[in-house]
Structures are given as structure tokens and as C-alpha cells.
Amino acid sequence: MTITSTNQAQFFASLKSAIPSYASLVDEVAETLNVSMDSAYRRIRGEKLLDFEELRILCQRFNVSLDKFFSLNSNSIMFQGKTNTYQDDSFMMWMEDVLAQLNLVNSFSHKHVYFLVKDMPPFHHYYHPALAGFKFFFWMKSILLFESLKSVKFSIADNHFEKYREITQKTIKIYNRVPTSEIWNEEGLNTTLRQIEVYHEMGLIKNPEDTITLYNCVLEVIDHLEKMAETGKKSILGHPPTEESAEYKMYLNEIVLGDNTFMAELGETKITYLNHSVMYFIGSTDQKFNESMFKNLENLMKRSTLISGTGEKKRKQFFNKLRKKVEIKLSRVDLRIDTND
Template identity: 55%
Template sequence: MLFSKLTVLSFIQNNNFKTQPMVSSDIQVQFFQYLKSLLPPYKSLVDEISDLLDISNDSAYRRIRGEKFIDLDEIKKISQYFNVSLDQLFNLQTDAIVFQGKLNKYDNLSFDAWLDDMQAQLEMVNSHKNKHIYFLVKDMPPFYHFYQEELANFKFFFWKKSILHYDNLKGIKFSLEEGFTQKYKEACSKITRLYNKIPSTEIWNVEGINTTLRQIDLYTEMGIIQSVDVSKKLYQCMLEIVDHLEKMAEKGKKFGINQEPSEDSLEFRMFVNEFIIGDNTFMAEVDSVRITYLNHSVLYFLGSRDPKFNDSMFVSLENLVKKSTMISSIGEKERNQFFNKLRKKILLRMEALV
């Protein structure tokens, strides 16, 4: 779910623009203020611009203050480096909402690239001092599948075989012993650690684990899972993750599976909304910037930093929170009821296995 780089190069070339200054120093100042908001606190905008444009710090300062105009060649370099669009660049007041993202290339590198992108986005969020993430859950967030190697291995197999259509998996059955490389183990460990280092608010529904359960069901029925024992193990992994989620909700903290929260554990707010099934909308607040990620093509996300759009999305999430039941830290009765419903779904499937 990493933003892909968008540039203004094709726009400039297609319109036969010549190098010229921006039309307003006010727009330029606002633009650099926006760029500054994208940087983590430990980075200096002056140093970034100076290195990027190969100019002195004094020249960078004059551009940032609007005393010297940036030309279109510099605009192109800046847009490429900071992943900004032409609409953002000129602060146009339009109804357009700018999104960035990647698409499935349907090759045997797609999944690894997707996994790297997920890690990069979490690293980006973690690079900021003030951060919070919001998740409107339709399917159990991918990070939780990564707690259990066997379940992560199954999800990776399913995504590659049935979503990304890897040719080398045609006719192959899933087994616990194959496919889960050392790279995948390290990636899962790192991604779960990164996710647990960010305070979060998640809005769930009792349907939140259905997708993964249905995937196990289907592969079992189709004979794609090697044996009934493997299916039982996957359901057992789901039970253990549900138990861990309940434990995090009880403590109101995020921490690793089979561990206890520490003084450094971050806030975990969990809500249940019985009326709305989420759509996997993911929002990150990093310092003064909000980024909304919308799910598409099952695995992929499009992201937007558009302020108007993100402010509207945040209000929508706040309203959903107000109409939901909090089951983290408080609400023991509601918490027990919710997690017992999830466990019942899994246990019924385990009992049905022959």
C-alpha cells in the first residue's frame, strides 16, 4: 500500500511548457509549507531542497520564503521526490481528489512488492513523532494474520494463487511445510512490530473474520489444502489470534502474541458496530497530516493526502465511533459477547471437519 511516484513531467511535455517561474509567491510559500508537513520531525526541509536541487542552503531558504521563484524543472524534481501531484502543487481549488497507489502487475514479483510496500508505509507512519491509525474493518487486518506463521503462510498462498494468479501455483496444494521463506518470516515479524508501535483505533463487526474463515473453508472443500489436519491447524491459529485480540482489547494496549503489555505499549481502542460492515478504510494521522487509504482489487490500496477529503473522512470515522460500542479497557460484558461470537464461528467449523 505504498504511494507510487507521480510526476508532472508528462503534463509539462504534453503541453509544450517552457521553463518558467510559478505565478505567485504566496502559492510557492504555501506549497513549501505543505512539503514541510510531509517530512518527519528529524528532517530539515532546507537540507532536503538544497540537496535535491543541488543549491546552497541560502538559495533553498529564498525559494522556501518565496523570494526566488522555482521553475518547472525544479517543480518536476520536487514532485518526483515528494510524491506530489500537479493539483496539489498549485493548490488548485477543484472537485478532484488526488489518489496515488500501485496496481497488480500480475507477475511473480507482485506479492513481494506488495509486502515491501506495506512495510514501507508503516515505517513512514512510525517516522513521525505524533501518529495514530484508524481502521474501519471489513476483513481482519492483515497484520494480525502475521502473528501465526502457519496462518500467514496460508494467506500468502491464497493471495498468490487466487488473487495474484501465480502460474507456478497451478495444481499445487497448500501445506504447512512449504512456501514460507525466511524473508517472509522476517517481514511478518517486522510488520507486526511496526503496527504495534502505532496507537490505533479499530471499528469491528462480528463479520470481521468471515473472509479468512471462508478462504479456509473453500480450500478445504476444493481439496487445495493438503489434509484435514492442516485445516484444523489453521482454524486453531484463528482461535489463538481471536484470544490475543481479546487480551489486547481488555488491556487497551497493543503487544505481541504470547506476550504481556509493558510500560511502552501503545494505545489500542477497539469498537464494535453491529449496524455497519466496514470497507477496510485505513487512515493514518502523522503530525499535522492525514492520509486515507482506500482498498481496491482485494489487496491493494489507493492513498490520498487531500486535506478536504481527509477531513471529511475523519468526521465520518468520528461519527462511526460515536455510534459504536467501545470494548477496549471498558465494556467487559460487550467484549466477552463479541469475542465469544467470533470463537463460536471458528469452533463450529472445526467440529464440522471429518
């Protein structure tokens, strides 16, 4: 297989779409290959052909497939992502990776994210410190298997949120600047509600009053989501939208249960993130794959009801059903407390 100046130029064109709009391709190439600016320009223009080691380094740095370089028409789809490292700082690493991906999306002038909701998106848990603290504790104890939490029970008073307060606030700030379309189903709250319920039943929540508080936090988040859907704008819990608040579209699909697929538009490029291992994602910039995924999302949105900015009756019915789910859980906790007393 021969490297030509033509497919090398096409390769660098694909790299250009993989970096933030404010970044310089020649600067990135020069730094990655440790060559001069002139040498980088010559490679980008196809005047100097890349060797295979340089090709490997660039593909690794920019997370692109060799298929793109050789214009191969294969059925393979290249994904990149991270997995649980089972280290003490693995959760912070996960938080930093999520923030980095959002910063990348936000760096483009044209940007939009689409979320096919199975579980309430993690960002919505961040609106409430107590609820975020519970989710962080659950992820670290039951998913990341932190040895230090093996015999620890959850307590709001222990403030599991505080260590991650700064990065959580940064994440919410960036997320609220990115236009978003979410396709929901009535099952979207089930995972979080079930996690609270199971921890309560297993005695992994120290104080039953904390269980009640967590359910009330979920109700406050539901109220906030309804306000965002009503205004069609993102905002911080308890605050109205600001000039920086991005568009928020919420669709209701009563037939299809989502799978937490997350797609981002970055200029002319699309990235699809697929969920794995509960909280991790792998991403692909494969053009054919992304165009197919985007058409699927478009079809789902066409067959869904837009309940943000319009559809007031449907919107109220939907959020009232979500509240009813939480109220049923709350009533069961109250009964347990009365019995124990």
C-alpha cells in the same frame, strides 16, 4: 497561471508536512532537485521561483497534487498508490511498501491509525506463522496469480512463511508502536474463514489436518485480540504488553459493515488509504477529503461501543460470537474427515 512567491511558500509548507518529522526539508529539496543547500533555501523562501520541471519533480517525489501549489478549489481528489506488477517479487514489494508506510507513520511524535474493518486487518494474521503462511500463499496464488503456484497446494509443512519472516517481524514490531483504533463488526472474520473453507473444499490444502490447524490458529488470534482489547494495549501473541506497546482501541458497530478504510494521523497531516484489488491501497493527503473522512470515522465511533479497556460484557459476547463462527467451521471439517475415513 503564474507562480508567485506566496503560493510557492505555501507549497513548501505543504511539503514539510509530507516528510517524517526527523527529516530536513532543505536536505530533501536539495537532494531531489540536485541543487546546493543555498539554492534549496532560496526556493523554500520564495526568493527563486520554481520552474515547471522542478515543480513536476517535487510533486512526483512528495506525492502531492498541483492543486496544492496553485491553491485550486477543484472537486478532484489526488490519490497515489501501487498496483500488482505481476512480477515474481510483487508480494515482497507489497510487504516492503506496507512496512514503509508504517515506518512513515511511526516517525511522527503524534500518530494514530484508524481502521474501518471489513476483513481482519492483515497485521493480525502475522501474529501466527502458520496463519500468516496461509494468507501469503492465498494472496500469491489467488490474487497476485503467481505462475509458480499454479498447480501447488498449500501445506503448513512447506513453510510459506519463512521467506517473509524477517519483514513480517519488522512490520509487527512497528505496528505495535502505533496507537490504533479499529471499528469492528461480527463479519470481520468471514473473509479469512471463507478462504480457508474454499481452499479445503477445492482440495487446495494437502492435508485436512492443516485445515483444522488453521482454524485453531484463528482461535488463538481471537484470544490474543481479546487480551489486547482487555488491556487496551498491543502485544505479541503469547506475550504481555511492553513499555513500547501502543494504545489499542476496539469499537463494535453492529450496524455498519466496514470497507477496510485505513486512516493515519501524522502530526498535523492526515492520510486516507482506500482498499482496491483486494490487498492494495491508494492514499490521499487531500485536506478536505481527509477532514470529511475523519468526521465520518468519528461519527461511527460515537455510534459504536468501545469494548477495549471497558465494556467487559459486550467484549466477551463479541469474542464468543467470533469463536462460535470458527467452531462451526471446525465441526464441518471433522465430519468430512470421518466420512473419508
